[in-house]
Amino acid sequence: MTIDRPDQSLSAIMSERRQLINLAYRLVGSLAEAEDAVQETYARWYALSPQQQQAIDSPGAWLTKVASRICLNVLNSARARRENYVGDWIPEPLPAPAEGTTTDPADRITLDESIGMAFLVVLEAMTPAERVAFILHDVFGYPFAEVADIVGRTPVACRQLASSARRRIRTSQTPPPPTAEQAAIVRNFKQAWEAKDINALVGLLDPDVTATGDGGGLATTVRRPFEGAGQLARGLVELADRHAGLTILERTVNGQPGLVAEQDGVIVTVYAFDIAAGRITHIWAVRNPEKLRPWTLR
Structure with a gap:
């Protein structure tokens, strides 16, 4: 009997890139920092030995966890950096695929309400843990047990973080017109x-x-x-x-x-x-x- 192993070919691992870019941009509000986080994620994957890679049941889940933790670190350090930022800090604006310069579909951000500028500005007011818990659970549908493993809190605490984030959004935003x-x-x-x-x-x-x-x-x-x-x-x-x-x-x-x-x-x-x-x-x-x-x- 053969045991199916997860596909860990280069194409399979790189096929996760678009999902990671989409996640990281929403987490940090900067395409440049999102690309850096994803690049670091892949660097950590390829730093593993073949045996370590084979021991990972779900490479996609591993990549998501690592990217999310890198973004959490970016958010924690960003607070100090932005205290020294000259003037107001606004999230990095994103062009539509046809209007931007990216030709690789793996680098394109899926356009929906979770990347609207008003939405991203509200996210900036959240704590890093709130932002990560909310984006992972409410936008990308990860269960709180997995969010807890990424954020380093209990599932109950992550549920409370996401709930607090939802309240911030409800009080700060009105539904956009058509x-x-x-x-x-x-x-x-x-x-x-x-x-x-x-x-x-x-x-x-x-x-x-x-x-x-x-x-x-x-x-x-x-x-x-x-x-x-x-x-x-x-x-x-x-x-x-x-x-x-x-x-x-x-x-x-x-x-x-x-x-x-x-x-x-x-x-x-x-x-x-x-x-x-x-x-x-x-x-x-x-x-x-x-x-x-x-x-x-x-």
């Missing part, structure tokens, strides 16, 4: 901005709208968030006056309608939007060139 409605609002916003029509802009913005910029000390941006429709509308018109050569284009940003600004054919800013009740409630403007790598590499 994509077609979002696209129409973003398109009207673009047209009003290009026309420098302050009244039209104010009409599209929630009275308490906020706008946050992320330049990371490598690109100029507002020093503190804009607050209020009038202040933001005037700021947008002033920006248009200062940068007459900018071209604003509609693009999909983190799976939702967004905009990009091009200067001399190069994307210099990516704009993501949060929309509720027919108005724009938040705008995130990412200008840090390191975070625009997926948009600008050719």
Whole structure:
């Protein structure tokens, strides 16, 4: 009688890459850090002896566990790093596959509500353990027994972490409108901005709208968030006056309608939007060139 062993061929092991990239991006909010975490995961797999690899019943589960633990370490260290970050830190914006530069399907992120910018921003407010427990269980469907092994807590504690994360999301987010409605609002916003029509802009913005910029000390941006429709509308018109050569284009940003600004054919800013009740409630403007790598590499 022969005993079936898990497929540990190179193709089988590498077929897990897309799942790992999808998981890691949601865990850390940065495609670059997600790719680094997955690369480190594979390095640890190939550092095992053939005998150690053969002893692993489920290579996919092993890779997921290792990648998740690496991401947990990244999140724990990120808190200290981001205290020294210049200005506001915004998760790395993600282009749609057709709009980005990635040609390998294994590197593409599946676009759904769990990668929306508003969703990722809420995740940033969670503790690392909360974030990992919630993403693994609620988004990827791992049982709490497996989550506990990754996080280093009991299953009961992980259940409580995920529950706390759900409460944060419920209190911080409203269900997004249909994509077609979002696209129409973003398109009207673009047209009003290009026309420098302050009244039209104010009409599209929630009275308490906020706008946050992320330049990371490598690109100029507002020093503190804009607050209020009038202040933001005037700021947008002033920006248009200062940068007459900018071209604003509609693009999909983190799976939702967004905009990009091009200067001399190069994307210099990516704009993501949060929309509720027919108005724009938040705008995130990412200008840090390191975070625009997926948009600008050719």
